[in-house]
Amino acid sequence: MTKELYSKYEAVIGLEIHAQLATESKLFCGDSTAFGAEPNTHVSPVTLGHPGTLPVTNRKAVDYAIRLGLACDCTIEQHNYFARKNYFYPDLPKGYQVSQHTTPICKGGHVAIKTADGEKLVQLNRIHMEEDAGKSIHDLDDNNSCIDLNRAGTPLVEIVTEPDLHSAEEAWQYVTEIRKLVRWLEICDGNMEEGSLRCDANVSIRLRGETKLGTKVEVKNLNSIRNVKKAIEFEIDRMIGLVEAGESIRQQTRSFDAATDTTFAIRDKEEANDYRYFPDPDLAPFHLTAAFIEDIRKDLPALPQALAKKFRSEYLLSEYDSSQLSDEKTTAAYFESVVEHTPHYKAAANWILGPVKQYRNEAGEAVSLPDPALIAALIALVEEGKLSFSVASSKIFPALIASEKHPLQLAEEMNLLQVSNSDDLNQWVAAALNAMPEKVAEYKKGKKGLIGLFVGEVKKLSKGKADPKLVTQLLEEQLKA
Known part of the structure; x- marks a missing residue:
């Protein structure tokens, strides 16, 4: 694609980053969050959503979410509740996900990134808490997909930007900053390979100068910063190609193929009302006092x-x-x-x-x-x-x-202190020059760069003990003679 054609359009990008909070237990029960256990061993009736079970909110997860919000200059919502996000997927054992989508604990805020034009403040829409789903594994059995529910119920924060990024490079910088920040705050290990930090990219294009947003495509579960950049680059090129060919862009959810650096459609994109959010009846709303928030602020590094x-x-x-x-x-x-x-x-x-x-x-x-x-x-x-x-x-x-x-x-x-005694230095300098008469002659004819060669030879003879500044001075004096 030509540079002129590319510059005709502006990309508009919003990112959603899921960061797994570094708590020892899950968001609503005591099941372990440790990575790498045997499949389906970190589960309990609460994780599996058995009838009659009652979840309890993990206080440490709330603390970590507030820490991140304060670090991003967000407004912390004092009155909070969790909602049920209803959808079916094989690795979602309850048939719904508990999330704060409708009432985020952190609102607004920004993250500073470095760009070619200087510092840019990427505006945030919100940061909210939710539980993770399990994991579908498709390459262990030729005929069946396997389900591991160890990750189900793990506490996450979802960090959602406004559509405030305009290039794959800016997105790369932003994800890099978020990973550094969550590690710095010690609320997430930022390990994208293990899935504790994942990114979804919402990408659209429009003609430069327009203000209306174009049809967006969401690329899901990008598990490396490189993949975030590559997926966005591919999507921008793909969308420009479609528009230039007179075709329309479909609102889709897509996935990224790291082997080919391309994306592919997996389903048409859902709208928020498809999830039928309503307050979770098993989880009481919780109130954050100003003093509680201030104590967390004081503890920030x-x-x-x-x-x-x-x-x-x-x-x-x-x-x-x-x-x-x-x-x-x-x-x-x-x-x-x-x-x-x-x-x-x-x-x-x-x-x-x-x-x-x-x-x-x-x-x-x-x-x-x-x-x-x-x-x-x-x-x-x-x-x-x-x-x-x-x-x-x-x-x-x-x-x-x-x-x-x-x-x-x-x-x-170790007898390594530098020697500045002029007698010793003069002996090493003389020995170095006597060993290389041809180079001395070349130096005197104008090849002044050879001084480094002589200094190096003195360094060898002195086993590194000769003061290089004094050696250089003595060499220059003797080479003038």
Whole structure:
């Protein structure tokens, strides 16, 4: 499709993200929510909707929903009730789903994303609580579909945007921000592969300049951020192709084929009145006091964007460093712990985004990190010229992890402190130049870039102990002779 044809239309996209709340038990009973159990073992009469069973609302799930709403600057609804959403599906054991669709606990709000034009506030319609359905499995038996009801009744929040996104890239950025946010708040693990974060995309197109929304298509159960982007890109192209060919767009529910990066129709889209919502007679309405909401607000951690702003203003870090440090809660907290012990903020950022991050990637995120004061002491040795960054990161840092000894003690024990004694340095410099007379001649003819080669040779001869700044100065002095 040509760029000119593509630019003729505007995509209008709304996203619905289901996030599984990280409670130990289900939304209305004590059945476990643990992932990976044998099929149909985390069920009970309440999960199965047996006659006479009475559900009880999980207080922790309500707490988590409010935390997310406050973090998104939503209005928290104090008077709440659950409704029954009636539809039949084999993995829906009760024949209805308990949801808050008609009375969301969180209204309005926004999520900030980064775009090519700067920051954009994606407007939210609502965040509401509901229970999950079970899981249909179609590839275990050649002749039958299998049903696993372990997931049925698991607490979810559904985060619904307004039709406020206009490209697959913006949608990608938004889902990335939501996943980071729910992990940051520790209310959802954000694991899309296990289904604890899923996305439905509502996509339509219209001619640029029009204000009326076009016919929308919903693409269901996108289980990776990549798939969200690919599915929306395909749908936009498909819809433009239909309109340009003089055909109409049908309101449908579609699914995404990750093998071909295409979507396919699975049914005509239902309307809200098809679900016949009514208040659940077995669940009492619940009231949230202002004091209860305020207590949750006070307990919220500093959020990523606020921390990034702090890192820029207070520690004078770049946009990139601030963004990377605030991308993960443990990384941000560790950085703040390190800078309590050092004024070298940029160096601390380099260490945490460099050697420390590499160590965590190799050893696993759950690994224990060295005492922040010891990292600060190691930074000080480099800044004072007693260690090169290379030696500090490749030799002292691994020893520090293994022993938790003071970096200066380790450097002395390993005989790695940088040498600044001019006699020793002059000997290494002379040896390096004597070993490469042809390169010396080339340098003197104008190939000044060879200075790095000589510095590297001195580094080898000194086993990394020579101060590179002093070595460079001595080399330049001797090469002028």
